[in-house]
Amino acid sequence: MNILVLGGTSFLGRAYVAEALRRGHRVTTFNRGRTGADQDGVEAVRGDRNSAADLERLVDGRRWDAVVDTSAQQPAAVALAARLLRPHADRYSFVSSIHAFTDWPARPVGEDSPTHPCPADTPPDQPSANALKAGCERALLEHFGAEQSLILNCGLLIGPYENIGRLPWWLERMAQGGRVVAPGNPDRTMQLIDARDFAAFGLDLLERGAGGRYVTTAPPGSTTMREWLTACVDATGGRAELVWVGDEALLAAEVMPWVELPLWSPDQPEWQAVWLADTARARAAGLNCRPIAESVRDTWAWIRQRGPRTEPYLQGTVPLGIAPEKERSLLEQAAS
The missing domain is CATH 3.40.50.720 (NAD(P)-binding Rossmann-like Domain)
Known part of the structure; x- marks a missing residue:
């Protein structure tokens, strides 16, 4: 073609x-x-x-x-x-x-x-x-x-060369080691698709002459917040310790969902189906998604090759990531 x-x-x-x-x-x-x-x-x-x-x-x-x-x-x-x-x-x-x-x-x-x-x-x-x-x-x-x-x-894209920085931010935070705020319910399911799998599926459809609409992301329940963040810890050498902090404590501390702890969404009505998109049509058409750990490892390898980033990652115009002093405060509360 x-x-x-x-x-x-x-x-x-x-x-x-x-x-x-x-x-x-x-x-x-x-x-x-x-x-x-x-x-x-x-x-x-x-x-x-x-x-x-x-x-x-x-x-x-x-x-x-x-x-x-x-x-x-x-x-x-x-x-x-x-x-x-x-x-x-x-x-x-x-x-x-x-x-x-x-x-x-x-x-x-x-x-x-x-x-x-x-x-x-x-x-x-x-x-x-x-x-x-x-x-x-x-x-x-x-x-x-x-x-x-x-x-x-x-849906939510991850993988090497990510330019928004949600997964890179977590990987760089885990690489610093120590106790790390892990947000919300560890068993909350997620839908994360590697950009390489998305592109392969898109090209498969074009090669077949397909038209129409496809919701293109990983299947519901394909990973959890615990699996994703644990993969980040493992990929970066295992020096970080996850400290789970619940939704109520995070909201009370005015932690901004999705942004300060990237991809955290509280268990509230307005976020209820954030990870529940129906991907049945795409899967029937041949969408395949690699394991989350592979995407995480490959992204960390790319970050190490790229070198340190000097500018903050941005969600629109808002910097991604929680301020160190705010994270320390949450960790102190969790330990008390």
Whole structure:
């Protein structure tokens, strides 16, 4: 196949490119060249996906079997790309998010769940919001139609080259050793998918000419908070000791869910189904997810190769991770 990847140099886009090249596909990447290096073997085209002139230069004299879009956050960006790429590509695969569903994370979601009412023609440069992914989906469907569109509603991605930093933050904290606050119920189940498995599944679907929507994440119950954090301890040498602190104590200390202790969600109604997305359709279509310990080990190996990070990981504009003094206070309370 001849594949165009919009982006292609960081995390999920990088995983798509690596897997496509491994399978022998021809790959073109289109990006500004700012977030990472293109991999050997691709045709790299520089440009801004929000620029009609740059996109017109990209498509001039080129045609692809499929487009893979891992980077769009704004409906206007998808609408522009889809409109200009439609005469030059047979199919368009868009990586959406589980955030696009209205009911998530309070109630379980699946392919038929309602999405946020965000229109396809939403003006550009909107503030970050979950609803925007739903608008992106509608913009794609307007230009490529249902049969030529493949929408993958992504769950929580982990793995090497993660650029948000949820798993890297935990690994770097465990590597420091000592007593570490482990949040909430240790047996709370989670759904974490390695970016490499996500990319392999997405390419499987494109190779089969599949369209439609797939909720793409690990199956419910595939791991627990205890298994995940224990894997982090083991991968980093076993110098950390997990100290479990319950939801009530964390909320009383005003610990921000999801951010200060990445991926912790309290057992409250608004978070009740955060890890209960229905993945039956994707699994029936061949989605396979590697063991969580493998993803953790490989991510730690990448971090060690990359070297120390000098800037904080960010959830949007908010730094990830709990302040050391706040963690010490929680540990003292747990010991008393």
